Amino acid sequence: MHFSSKLLEQAVEEFGKLPGVGKKTALRLVLHLLKQSKEDVNRFSQAFTMLKEHIKYCRHCFNISDTDTCEICQSPKRDRTTICVVEDTRDVMAIENTNQYQGVYHVLGGLISPMDGIGPADLRIDGLIERVKQGDIKEVILALSATMEGDTTIFYLYRKLQEFSIEVSTIARGIAFGGELEYVDEITLGRSIMTRVPYERKVG
Numbered sequence: 001m002h003f004s005s006k007l008l009e010q011a012v013e014e015f016g017k018l019p020g021v022g023k024k025t026a027l028r029l030v031l032h033l034l035k036q037s038k039e040d041v042n043r044f045s046q047a048f049t050m051l052k053e054h055i056k057y058c059r060h061c062f063n064i065s066d067t068d069t070c071e072i073c074q075s076p077k078r079d080r081t082t083i084c085v086v087e088d089t090r091d092v093m094a095i096e097n098t099n100q101y102q103g104v105y106h107v108l109g110g111l112i113s114p115m116d117g118i119g120p121a122d123l124r125i126d127g128l129i130e131r132v133k134q135g136d137i138k139e140v141i142l143a144l145s146a147t148m149e150g151d152t153t154i155f156y157l158y159r160k161l162q163e164f165s166i167e168v169s170t171i172a173r174g175i176a177f178g179g180e181l182e183y184v185d186e187i188t189l190g191r192s193i194m195t196r197v198p199y200e201r202k203v204g
Contacts, residue, residue, distance in 0.1 A: 078104050085108060154170060
């Protein structure tokens with residue numbers, strides 16, 4: 001792709017680094033921004049600068065938050081005896097949109113993937129185990145994507161949680177294998193949460 005400006009080329013390259021954004025889409029976004037006022041562009045860039053500089057991760061569940069403890073963990077209406085384990089913040093948002101779950105969360109920050117060099121030590125698994133040890137936890141729901149990496153992580157977590165007197169369950173598989181939670185419609189995801197099954201029943 002030929003550029004008439006080095007500055008334009010650099011901006012397109014930066015946008016092109018975003019997931020799912022190709023060179024043509026990046027160019028369209030940059031040209032759109034060029035048409036905006038200087039104030040609008042400054043607000044746009046400042047939003048990301050502020051995000052990077054001031055964003056926090058909840059000290060309890062590791063969800064993205066503006067404060068040390070996220071709104072979900074702060075809420076007195078949430079059931080703290082139930083923890084829903086998810087891969088990242090996108091999954092928290094997807095489950096919250098169903099309005100079917102009233103417990104709290106634990107964000108792992110990824111999935112076990114030996115091919116990508118991601119092992120258990122790279123995830124927030126120790127934090128989950130500590131929460132189970134310290135709290136009055138009755139159930140841990142493993143709400144991870146129906147992928148090879150998701151199933152590997154579920155099996156590993158189940159083995160780690162077996163020593164505790166708690167119920168370990170997984171969401172019902174109304175979700176096709178290979179599907180990621182953020183792309184599942186709210187009705188299917190909500191039903192999967194509500195009709196979760198004990199994990200040992202699935203491996204037995």
